Amino acid sequence: xxxxxxxxxxxxxxxxxxxxxxxxxxxxxxxxxxxxxxxxxxxxxxxxxxxxxxxxxxxxxxxxxxxxxxxxxxxxxxxxxxxxxxxxxxxxxxxxxxxxxxxxxxxxxxxxxxxxxxxxxxxxxxxxxxxxxxxxxxxxxxxxxxxxxxxxxxxxxxxxxxxxxxxxxxxxxxxxxxxxxxxxxxxxxxxxxxxxxxxxxxxxxxxxxxxxxxxxxxxxxxxxxxxxxxxxxxxxxxxxxxxxxxxxxxxxxxxxxxxxxxxxxxxxxxxxxxxxxxxxxxxxxxxxxxxxxxxxxxxxxxxxxxxxxxxxxxxxxxxxxxxxxxxxxxxxxxxxxxxxxxxxxxxxxxxxxxxxxxxxxxxxxxxx
Numbered sequence: 392x393x394x395x396x397x398x399x400x401x402x403x404x405x406x407x408x409x410x411x412x413x414x415x416x417x418x419x420x421x422x423x424x425x426x427x428x429x430x431x432x433x434x435x436x437x438x439x440x441x442x443x444x445x446x447x448x449x450x451x452x453x454x455x456x457x458x459x460x461x462x463x464x465x466x467x468x469x470x471x472x473x474x475x476x477x478x479x480x481x482x483x484x485x486x487x488x489x490x491x492x493x494x495x496x497x498x499x500x501x502x503x504x505x506x507x508x509x510x511x512x513x514x515x516x517x518x519x520x521x522x523x524x525x526x527x528x529x530x531x532x533x534x535x536x537x538x539x540x541x542x543x544x545x546x547x548x549x550x551x552x553x554x555x556x557x558x559x560x561x562x563x564x565x566x567x568x569x570x571x572x573x574x575x576x577x578x579x580x581x582x583x584x585x586x587x588x589x590x591x592x593x594x595x596x597x598x599x600x601x602x603x604x605x606x607x608x609x610x611x612x613x614x615x616x617x618x619x620x621x622x623x624x625x626x627x628x629x630x631x632x633x634x635x636x637x638x639x640x641x642x643x644x645x646x647x648x649x650x651x652x653x654x655x656x657x658x659x660x661x662x663x664x665x666x667x668x669x670x671x672x673x674x675x676x677x678x679x680x681x682x683x684x685x686x687x688x689x690x691x692x693x694x695x696x697x698x699x700x701x702x703x704x705x706x707x708x709x710x711x712x713x714x715x716x717x718x719x720x721x722x723x724x725x726x727x728x729x730x731x732x733x734x735x736x737x738x739x740x741x742x743x744x745x746x747x748x749x750x751x752x753x754x755x756x757x758x759x
Contacts, residue, residue, distance in 0.1 A: 404474030410511035427492035444497030454484030454532030455509035483532030483716025490742020534718030543694035546665035558616035632662035666705035
């Protein structure tokens with residue numbers, strides 16, 4: 392394998408960069424992009440933005456530099472390169488950089504965005520949105536395996552459920568409602584609630600809920616009178632987080648009307664809608680063509696139950712977007728994170744083939 396490609400990824404892995412500590416890798420990647428004839432800038436949150444080519448169309452290649460905490464020794468075992476971020480998502484970002492760099496004269500504009508804080512609060516992608524980035528297509532660098540393209544992510548709805556009751560001595564629990572028990576009862580009602588628009592047989596097109604945090608109680612001799620719980624709901628494309636929250640809020644309001652000495656509150660702490668790309672777009676067609684050419688596999692279009700940066704940009708821009716990159720996502724955030732260098736090389740070739748094809752098909756459609 393070409394030394395330049397392995398050296399780039401190896402150095403990226405050696406530069407430990409958990410969310411909030413991306414400065415060193417940002418400096419390194421800015422230098423590498425300049426070497427590969429990108430015009431480079433760093434925005435106010437630390438995103439590295441490289442640009443090559445000009446004119447129409449514009450393609451945004453967007454990957455993140457940060458990782459979850461926890462260092463892993465960088466080492467090569469056979470074909471597999473180990474290191475924190477090998478899968479999530481430095482190999483996908485490196486394959487974007489190398490693939491785009493190998494296109495000698497792009498017949499369009501490539502914006503390569505190396506983002507901060509994807510594993511944190513998403514400051515990087517939100518800065519792109521605040522800066523009103525202009526693009527016709529976008530590919531996000533996330534592990535899909537080189538023979539798959541991710542065309543959809545579920546949305547998310549983060550809820551806070553609060554319950555207050557009167558209290559009493561724990562030796563007489565029949566005298567007052569237990570706030571902890573009531574919160575759990577309400578959580579179960581929320582979890583089991585489904586709506587007409589859902590396809591409950593599909594994990595992607597249905598609502599799923601997870602109780603992620605619960606706190607309450609005090610003295611061991613008192614019936615708990617306060618309890619808070621946080622709930623993570625993943626939402627399908629056909630139901631917006633706002634609609635789901637409104638319906639769940641009505642359920643809570645009805646419970647409040649029936650309650651005597653209990654007060655229930657449901658708040659939305661944040662949300663992002665689901666995103667699903669048109670599988671027949673020329674972006675998807677360009678990638679799947681290149682995958683067939685280099686991986687010798689039939690491409691699979693994935694719809695994932697997680698939520699990513701693609702959701703954030705998809706909520707503000709009505710353009711074709713997908714996620715693509717080498718790596719097995721089951722290794723994300725584990726202490727065995729590693730990437731096949733053969734797969735990494737395939738992804739570079741896919742980008743090198745797919746980007747000019749996308750630009751050609753775009754021009755062909757516009758000229759009709």
